[in-house]
Amino acid sequence: MLYFIGLGLNDARDITVKGLEAVKSCKYIYLENYTSILESSKEELEEFYQKEVILADRDLVEKQADEILIRSEEEDVAFLVVGDIFGATTHTDLMMRAKEKNIKTKFIHNASILTAVGIVGLELYKYGKTTSIPFNNENVDTPIKVFNKNKEHNLHTLFLLDLDPKNNNFLTINDAADYLIKKGVNKELIAIGCAKIGNEHQEIKVTTLENLTKENFTKYPQCLIIPGDLHFMEEDALELWK
Amino acid sequence: MLYFIGLGLNDARDITVKGLEAVKSCKYIYLENYTSILESSKEELEEFYQKEVILADRDLVEKQADEILIRSEEEDVAFLVVGDIFGATTHTDLMMRAKEKNIKTKFIHNASILTAVGIVGLELYKYGKTTSIPFNNENVDTPIKVFNKNKEHNLHTLFLLDLDPKNNNFLTINDAADYLIKKGVNKELIAIGCAKIGNEHQEIKVTTLENLTKENFTKYPQCLIIPGDLHFMEEDALELWK
Known part of the structure; x- marks a missing residue:
């Protein structure tokens, strides 16, 4: 399962209750960190989630998306996006690639600018x-x-x-x-x-x-x-x- | 203090962690229930918040907003909106009236259609x-x-x-x-x-x-x-x- 989870606009606590539950249930947690930024650092998010967070830069999301997708076939994976989840084309691309591979997806929306x-x-x-x-x-x-x-x-x-x-x-x-x-x-x-x-x-x-x-x-x-x-x-x- | 809190698009658990903390700290909780609808009933929200929820129809928000504002001068009040908080003009109007009366306001955004x-x-x-x-x-x-x-x-x-x-x-x-x-x-x-x-x-x-x-x-x-x-x-x- 691949979860797309919006983080909202400010800090760790802007995630939704549903989103936080999903993050806590996931084995791998990727944070898309090139289209916007939160006030909370990677370390603060990790403390809040009690989970390790993997920073996903443009290169990882666009070229090495296979890593995210392969892991999603076997395990629950969270892809975290600042703001709402489909502000950037690359996120739509990741969703499409997941659907093509018949990977289950869930979407948890959040605030957008x-x-x-x-x-x-x-x-x-x-x-x-x-x-x-x-x-x-x-x-x-x-x-x-x-x-x-x-x-x-x-x-x-x-x-x-x-x-x-x-x-x-x-x-x-x-x-x-x-x-x-x-x-x-x-x-x-x-x-x-x-x-x-x-x-x-x-x-x-x-x-x-x-x-x-x-x-x-x-x-x-x-x-x-x-x-x-x-x-x-x-x-x-x-x-x-x- | 008057909190404007977005509830997102689906059910009780789409509120943000920050929004839920605010709701739990408030004495009065109004749910604007005429511009959209959640899957969760008033009773389900009350159970989730462990608080009483007051349904605010158009008449209450537009004509009897004084009740909300007067209470906000003395106590912490939450005004809950399905989706994000400024989808409807009446919500902007409520914010303006609060600012005119120098009532403190806080805004907690959420997902919007x-x-x-x-x-x-x-x-x-x-x-x-x-x-x-x-x-x-x-x-x-x-x-x-x-x-x-x-x-x-x-x-x-x-x-x-x-x-x-x-x-x-x-x-x-x-x-x-x-x-x-x-x-x-x-x-x-x-x-x-x-x-x-x-x-x-x-x-x-x-x-x-x-x-x-x-x-x-x-x-x-x-x-x-x-x-x-x-x-x-x-x-x-x-x-x-x-």
Whole structure:
């Protein structure tokens, strides 16, 4: 059996009760550690689970997935993912390979940044396509194209910011706002910077895109939102974070 | 203190460890029971929490929110929401009213149908705006307008289907497919019916929209997806559910 288990957005205790029971029942526990990051270290997770945790980097998940799959044929194996379980294509790929081999699978979902941003007060239904701003973005135009289309239809745009958890490297809201302005987005637009959403010490600031190039955020990961048309209730909600 | 706590998509054990600890520490526990539904009854939740649960219908949350807020000024109060915590506008409204009264708030996120649909294998980033199909939809055109715009930009569309948990009444995938065809959507389009996503016994079927008017689904709640342009990996993933 191969369990896909979401860990949520913050620390060890964001796992669900069902997910924790599953982890405790598994012989091998892999933690996907390249698409996002928890506040809890591998060692803290191991202490919480009372189990050994194997860090699975991109190479392991994409190229050496056979190890995970072969073990899942004989034993109960947990594949842990920060956030919800299908945020990244590689996880879908692992599920497909398991199904092809007739390995039993179970899925235990959890919180994702894609809905946790609901806290800023913009209607989740009114987000258009989500886009990511990568490091080394000088020649990257996709986020701008996505934003322009969303804006044209009065939809909100969520920009996820690149991260390299292994090297503790994160694209910042400041950098992202700089990038957007350089690529021609109006610097006077209202924009929302969010750091470590879902955490007790999350930082949410509503201001102009220009101000976001300088605002101080101290936590990671970060994301940036530019609203489309605002309903008056959304306007009121944004006031809370100004 | 007012805790907003997501319960996830299925049963009592989908709450997070952190959420359960918070519930156990609270004096009053309200369960919002009108925007979605869990498999666990009020009594099962009470047994799991070892606490009394107060059912909060729309009237209580929207008109009598003062009761929740006044209690939160003095005591720890939990407001439980099926799925993630900000799926519905009324929850944002409750948060805003709490903040206006300087009541301390804490947010404990959980899985949402909006990302749990990732399991069907379509990239979450490539969904356009989400829309809902209501009961009594003869003169309702919004879902069609949203779908047409998404389709125009090759984006996937998630249709959430209306539900009235109190009266155990759910709009079905069959009804939704009927509605879409009547409103002019091409019946030959590939469409995906999903019942009770995230559950061990979830039902996912990939077929044509026309076939979805007749396919048998036995569980609730249900939703329907019409894909936009498919990447070959998405095509492969959909094959799993045919």
